[in-house]
Amino acid sequence: MQTTPHNEAKRGDYAETVLLPGDPQRTEWIAATFLEDVRCINRVRGALAYTGRYRGSPISLHTTGMGAPSLAIYAHELLETYGARTLIRVGTCGSLADHVKLRSLVISQSSSSDSAINRQLFGVYDYAPSADFELLCRAARRAVEMGIIHYVGQTASSDVFYHPDVLGRFAGVRAHGALAVDMETNALYTIAARFRAKALSICTVVDSLVNGEDTDASERQELFSDMVRLALDVAIGTSRVEAEPDRP
Template sequence: MPTPHIAAKAGEIAETVLMPGDPYRAKWAAENFLDDAVLVNEVRGMLGFTGTYKGNRVTIHGSGMGMPSLSIYANELITEYGAKTLIRIGSCGAMQHHIKVRDVVIAMTATTLSTPSRGIFKELNFAPCADYGLLEAAVAAARTKDTGVHVGGIYSSDVFYDERPDLTEIMVRHGILGVEMEAAELYNLAARHGVRALGIMTVSDHLLTHEALPSTDRERSFGDMVEIALEAAFA
């Protein structure tokens, strides 16, 4: 059962998997939101934990940064471990003035220049989107929180240090809510394998105002996102 990147034994990965980019955020979320969390993977430092949330089995497993890294872990979790629901929990940069730092963005669609799936789609301009049931449940859960929530299109970038201000301007003009680096490929893989996927992001910085969330405040703000994801998974 172990794969080249995940050492978990058969049955140690739950059908519901939350995927933060940072493996240490996976550890923090497991320790703070799951009961009886057990470390099930640490290959290459990519930590994964399985426990329960309100009696439901959940795995929280890091994805690494960027779509190629996420593609490796999501593929193995789906094809080798039977994951059926995968929810990205991470951070994003806001791209609209009405969005504030600490708000939550729920990605209905994910625009991108390129993903690891581009070789499969060739000339097809495939439009990856979230699972509607998860999306609807996440919005309902988010509205119970004392935080701003925004639902719509995001941009999944394949670079962190972007040098295309013209592209940013076009996306702002067309209503893109925020930028991150993983969701588009997660949505591609979910469509390919017939599983559920959703991206839920906390706004950690703002591309227009240049405000940024202090590192000391991030865990408190990210907690709402984790709870929204868990509630949506089992609604």
């Protein structure tokens, strides 16, 4: 019997830290490329999940699908049913700023949203969910150590992927400094706050809403390597000294 309607994993199958790719193929690739002692713990609805080890530390992966409602279901169950305490999104985003270039990383400090989900929860308040401060600082510091081009700041999450007003609908958040847009970060930060858990969203910029530039789907797995390495290092608390013990 399944533990939840969406997951066949048993309690104890997940590590306390879970990386959240949106795409099941990306989840499978991360498991095969970066983890040791890997086992698949969920295949329900194609939302592949794995648990393994990265540099000796237990890490799980769980596919979230696309959009806030899908991520919200899986994040809620991971925190409430399976005992996860840290969730790190490894996804994609579109640039909203001229200086945020393709193939760079955006580490989200906070996330606005056009979704009606939070309006149902907070009434008259415009709730402002944010990243866990410790994870945010660790990610920014480690990205510098790794030499990764990255940006740290506020982002936006939208429920609408195909919109006739591609850039104009983001005029307000762009005017107030939003760097990029995805579909899931706002929901992740909101749910983590409810459960007093830690969350961080790290996304690779795969297109630009400013100038229409786009990456090719064929290169995207290679693009994700820096993002995944950064997320894994953040997850286990890796520093330069820990990662490179032989350096003077």
